[in-house]
Amino acid sequence: MSDFSVVGKPIPMIDAAAKTTGAGKYTDDLSLPGLLIGKILHSPHPHARIRHIDISRALELDGVVAVVTGADAPNPYGILPVGHDEHALALDKVRYVGDNLACVAAEDSRAAERALELIDVDYDILPAYFDPEESMKAERDLIHENKPHNLEKDYHHVFGNPAQGFAQADCTVEGRFIANEVTHAAMEPHSTLATFDLDPVTGNIGRLTVWSSTQVPYYLQHKLSLVLDLPMSQIRVIKPLVGGGFGGKSEVIPLEIIAAIAARKARRPVKITYTREEVCWAHRGRPRTIIDLKTGATSDGRLTAVEARVIQDGGAYCSYGVVTILYSGALLGALYDIANLQYDGYRVLTNKPACGAMRGHGTVNVRFAFESQLDEIAAKLNLDPAEIRRQNLLRPPAITVNGLRVQSYGLPECIEKVVERSGWAERKGRLGKGRGLGLACSHYVSGAANSIIRSDMPHSTVNIKIDRDGGVVVYTGASEIGQGSDTMTSQIAAEVLGCLLSRVKVVAADTDLTPIDIGSYSSRVTFMAGNATLRAAQEVKRQIASAAAQKMGCAPEELIFRDDLVFRRDAQRGVPRLEGEPSGENPSRQRSRGRTHEQANTSQASVAGRVEGQILRGSLQQKRKEDLTPKDFMTFEEAVVAAIDFHGALTGTGSYAPPAAARGGKYKGAGVGPSPAYSYSAQVAEVSVDEETGQVTVHKVWAAHDCGRALNPVAVEGQVIGSVWMGMGQALTEEMIWKDGLLMNPGLLEYRSPSAAESPQVEAIIVESVDPEGPFGAKECSEGALAATIPAISNAIYDAVGIRLHEAPFSPERVLAALRAKKAAKPLNLTEGVDPTRPTRFREHGGALCFKQKGPERHELDASRAR
Amino acid sequence: MTVKPFQLLCPRELSDALATLEKHSGNIRVLAGGTDLLPSMRQRLFEPEYVLDIRQLREIQGIRLTEQGIEIGAFTTLHAIENSDELKRSYPLLVEAAKTVASPVIRNMATIGGNVCLDTRCLWYNQSLSWRKSCGFCIKKDGNICHVAPGGTKCWAAFSADTPPALLCLQAEIEIRNASSSRRVTLEKFYTGEGDNYRRLQPDELVTHIFLPRGSALYGGAYRKLRIRGSIDYPLAAVAVALKRKNGDFEDLRIAITAVNPAPLLVAGVQSLVNRAMTRERMAEEIAELAARTAKPLTTSALTPEYRREIIRVFTKRAVLEAAAD
């Protein structure tokens, strides 16, 4: 049935008013009596052993209540069970400039900051590793003793017969691609407030409550329990409003643990809010990546084999790294039909802030390389870029060579739509000097089929409770981080129950109140929490139906729930006109379209007898006494009252676990990549290039995205536009700049996310493939589109000026360097020796950290000294 | 990081302000719009005990027409400058440059005095205290090395304000006062060319006015600014061109560059290339070459020095041709 009343309608976010008026509370807005401010001491060295930390002088300072160091919480943790290599405060070693050493909890920030100056740390400085390929050669002074050659993890996968595939190819293209490092730049810096209950009699420390800007409250509860040696039941994690995450809050960030340790020691509530610089050090962004890619194709454009060797500069800790490097390989599959695939992935440790999950996790940089190379092949074979992509479509339902199950597959339609809307056939290659069009595709998981904590527990569980006045409360662990999960949850509940959206209240992400949900990452929430909501709502609906059916003298199956009414299927035409409604033969049909909430609310009140709450209940009770004959319809509230009278409490629960068939193959590393459903994207970018300055302007992007069913089209469009915009940032302007382990641009002035002035027009085109397993057929829409933007722009630059960039971002100096090389103009060293069309290594910022005896203390074997 | 506690002084009279400056000389900073000073104080680049807030000093606010030209109070916002009809009519180059500063919100606060006095910038300097600790500090603040030119002893932080190149082309003068005297210097003389001690201003002195001579009115011109984003960003290289024509010929052409040296600089020798027997295009190229040679960018920003110098060349040529086409 495609005729929904709530789902599929453009609905404003239910929490939008609080955010736009400033009334909404984020973690940093919260306070408690006796609150202390925590400030963290960070390492100035990229790699050093800690000989001694002396906090005595800091403790003497007025206003300082507690100082904590690694010794206060020695248990290691990490987001992945295989990667418990972090201590929120360093125990024996610091591993990057910015690593956490100690935290002062004081009466105000100034006292805390002054105290930091009084902490004395004695180091043994070690040589540091900054370039992943150099780091892999390390024999001594390893970053983690148990990781030889500073190799976090490597995987070597062969599917099909790549050698044979390449032998069959008429055309093989090979090249190295480099994508530089980017970070999330979420608007809200991380913030955590932690407090312990004190036993009023003994004064002993009791339960811990933590408010935190997190995408993953349950993982946070779990890791806090590990580090603090507290049972999870003694920890309550609450997620207030979160101002964006993009993956940067999808694991436990040091401040979350540090605030808790500090609160325990100070025996008072402690709040820590990161500065922007600290956000950059906490990082967990997209690692800079080297991709050596080789693709073979027949003369008609059929891909015969793909071989990828990927090196990720993971920074100093594992974080999500093992998953990232697996995604990079796994999602070579499931977009196109590729029979032979070889993947060698290396996740390398370096003395830089840890990389982690970032929008499009693991797939984005490889997709940039792949879609660029596909265009290179198309050019060689004289094929249209759209045509070569059409040549390689999957034929679902299908299982890819690497074990990914694909069911719904809107890619062909996405390609058709953007080709048509952009005028591709007529305009490509004909836009005149310096202007061009580029096409690229991408895809992403709708949640991982295997959770990072190996267990059989459902990935999402949702409880629903309905009150006597028809108020529906949905309890979900899913974390609203701005993406709209609360709105999605409400919509699904309202749709299933046939009630008004305004009846639904969402209680989310509070571990004391809400059942477990593993969090907002890997675009899993709509698919998984959405399915759990659907099931919970269906369970409650069954209870309402059985009671209502008795009142209405029919079988429960004959009832329809819709538009805040419960009516008999056969009585549809006879439903009486409601007060305030225009007359019409079929109210349910009429009311389903375009009615505002206010209108709905008024008529709801007049049905039931005026207003909400007690009065309403009274009037309902009266009505019941008067009217005992079976009816054709009941209002939603009447049905709810009947059900509560009949069953006692009215509650339901639903959960979701991905089906076994979607969980992928059996080989080592097969757990990452499988998803119950994949989203698909195709994009065309129109750019112009200033050939004298190398500046690229993106004029328009046509972005078609297959999200299954669009539960809320405006939300989908918003996510697609946001993805394109963020992808454009990585394509053109965003880049973390490094010099000997120092992040040269740890702020939003020098780390340049595009501003409104650069925003191109984005035409978001929704393609609805309707997935057989998604809630109402929905899939993901928040990540998949990003990866296509970068190669679409790169391919458009090629169309515009004939240069093929192998290094992102396509900053003006790189573009100009490539243009000058093409014209054989007088060489200028615009890119410090790294040719952006054939890059070999990562570029370091110029100048010198150390010179002769000047500069910071560094080990004599350190790269900064060697130069 | 929090700002180190200081005492804020808000005099209403210029004379009081100057007396205050004299009294606390060396331990006081002037606060105009604060758009540069306050972020710097949070980074602990300045830790003065006193801050002199000059926003109540009527005498140094506003744009006034005089016999000799135009007088702009140092505490006049860039917003007021970009919206001044008089300036739009007579000194469009200044308006064009002012419009490119930062973003509209910042220009509501930012003043022209602050823009002229703006501290020089460098990736190794405009960082938090803890960041600077990790790089061992630098010559400009607390250290003994210049990370962008490590062999030398000079600071190469780049002067990165937008209005000074326009003001240089327009032959602006500034009035500087202390409690006992007042002096007037050409803007050109105000800058030293050193990244650390970048301006000739004594600790007890205040910039009070900026004068645009009548002779510079009605110059045509163009300002070209390299920035990565269309808003917010400081210039990474920029050029101002002012041109006066007579019967189709170039009577006077002046060019100044910013963000590529420790001072904004007038490009010397331009006039000698003007009106020689060559095409406009060729002339513009030669002038551009001169400008590029004047630029000495180093790795003070994320873009490479070579690129910034090249942009000075490209933008100079474009700006000259554009000014010529008007």
Ligand SMILES: Cc1cc2nc3c(=O)[nH]c(=O)nc-3n(C[C@H](O)[C@H](O)[C@H](O)COP(=O)(O)OP(=O)(O)OC[C@H]3O[C@@H](n4cnc5c(N)ncnc54)[C@H](O)[C@@H]3O)c2cc1C
């Ligand atoms: C995000 C951002 C982007 C920016 N982008 C640009 C840009 O694109 N272009 C640009 O030019 N600037 C830019 N700026 C810098 C700044 O906003 C402007 O230069 C502005 O004009 C400075 O004026 P102000 O009144 O705010 O100066 P303040 O910050 O108050 O002062 C700046 C300096 O000048 C001194 N000073 C101020 N007035 C006087 C006076 N009358 N006499 C003596 N000394 C004085 C102060 O003591 C201080 O050292 C940017 C700033 C930010 C935060």
